[in-house]
Structure formats: C-alpha cells, structure tokens
Amino acid sequence: MLCIIPYRTDKGNASLKIKRELKVVKFNHIELNKGCMLSLSGYAGVLSAEHPYEIKEAKSFY
Numbered sequence: 001m002l003c004i005i006p007y008r009t010d011k012g013n014a015s016l017k018i019k020r021e022l023k024v025v026k027f028n029h030i031e032l033n034k035g036c037m038l039s040l041s042g043y044a045g046v047l048s049a050e051h052p053y054e055i056k057e058a059k060s061f062y
Contacts, residue, residue, distance in 0.1 A: 022047045 003019040027042040 020048065020050070 003022045005017040005019065007015055007017060009015050023044065023046055025042065025044045027040055029039070029041045031039045033039070
C-alpha cells in the first residue's frame with residue numbers, strides 16, 4: 001500500500017508525492033485551558049507499505 005498525494009508545484013505543474021508510510025491520528029478530546037495549556041487524548045499510528053496488513057506502531061495518549 002502506497003499513499004499517493006497529487007499536488008501542484010510552485011510553477012503550476014501537476015505532480016505526485018508517494019509515501020511509503022502513512023501517519024494516522026484520531027483525537028477523542030482536545031482542550032485549551034485559560035492558562036494556554038493544550039490537552040489532547042486519542043491515538044496515533046503508522047501504516048507501512050512494506051507490511052500493509054500490520055500497524056507498524058500505535059500509541060495512545062491522554
């Protein structure tokens with residue numbers, strides 16, 4: 001599994017960016033308090049092209 005991302009260059013040409021790893025993040029809760037402290041909860045992981053049916057890395061954060 002490769003992630004192919006189309007984009008336009010600075011000169012206006014079309015191009016493709018190919019990524020072998022894809023980072024996935026899902027936030028369950030985001031909060032910014034009055035003291036400007038940002039709190040996040042959810043999970044993050046990395047999907048790899050070398051092992052398309054396995055999650056390479058996953059982390060939960062609170």
